[in-house]
Amino acid sequence: MRTGNLIIHSSAFHSSHVDWTKIPENPTMPQIAFCGRSNAGKSSLLNAILERKEIARVSATPGKTRLINFFLLNDHYFLVDLPGFGYAKASNQTRDDLIDIVNGYLNHVTTLKLLFVLCDSARDLPEEEKLLIETAFEKNIKPVLIRTKADKLNQKDKARLKKETKFLEQEFPELLIFPTSTKTKTGILEIRNLLLEY
Ligand SMILES: Nc1nc2c(ncn2[C@@H]2O[C@H](COP(=O)(O)OP(=O)(O)OP(=O)(O)O)[C@@H](O)[C@H]2O)c(=O)[nH]1
Numbered sequence: 001m002r003t004g005n006l007i008i009h010s011s012a013f014h015s016s017h018v019d020w021t022k023i024p025e026n027p028t029m030p031q032i033a034f035c036g037r038s039n040a041g042k043s044s045l046l047n048a049i050l051e052r053k054e055i056a057r058v059s060a061t062p063g064k065t066r067l068i069n070f071f072l073l074n075d076h077y078f079l080v081d082l083p084g085f086g087y088a089k090a091s092n093q094t095r096d097d098l099i100d101i102v103n104g105y106l107n108h109v110t111t112l113k114l115l116f117v118l119c120d121s122a123r124d125l126p127e128e129e130k131l132l133i134e135t136a137f138e139k140n141i142k143p144v145l146i147r148t149k150a151d152k153l154n155q156k157d158k159a160r161l162k163k164e165t166k167f168l169e170q171e172f173p174e175l176l177i178f179p180t181s182t183k184t185k186t187g188i189l190e191i192r193n194l195l196l197e198y
């Protein structure tokens, strides 16, 4: 395992895709993907990791990211912002389409190394997210559970999260779990440094 800090030399938007069929794949360029419910904080985390304010669009309107968006980091990593699924107000058709896009990507990509599964710290981890974690383990992709918006937790939330985390550690002994906040920058360096391994 490599240690130290990942230095950002360059970052740029690369491309957007409606599904997995035309995504770029290059054996020398590892992909690192971000998935989770709409509004979980995927685009915000990506911006924080890349130290860019708005390279990935952040929105107060859930369901903003409907495409698979590729970003380049240091001309080496592809950071992949996947569509946020499961937004309650979206029509069932849209909800299904978005989770299908995520699963299509996971089932076909060959150069994905790390899958960040994001879940708002104030919510219980839903079954769909657990399935994504299981899928990643099965495919030899390293899943990392990110509990986002840690800055918003009150004492009761914190106690609840601690308890849930203990259960998840028993259910998935190999799973890395990190709290993050893009407001206080909690966890951002740690998450970015996970890329050093690839
Ligand atoms: N307090 C707080 N708010 C956050 C944090 N991260 C994201 N948010 C807010 O949560 C909302 C959703 O963030 P996004 O990054 O757009 O979420 P997303 O997962 O990309 O959403 P979709 O594109 O709809 O899938 C925005 O209003 C963000 O400002 C955080 O760490 N703390």
Ligand SMILES: [Mg+2]
Residues within 6 Å of the ligand: 042, 043, 044, 057, 058, 059, 064, 065, 081, 084
């Ligand atoms: Mg987004």
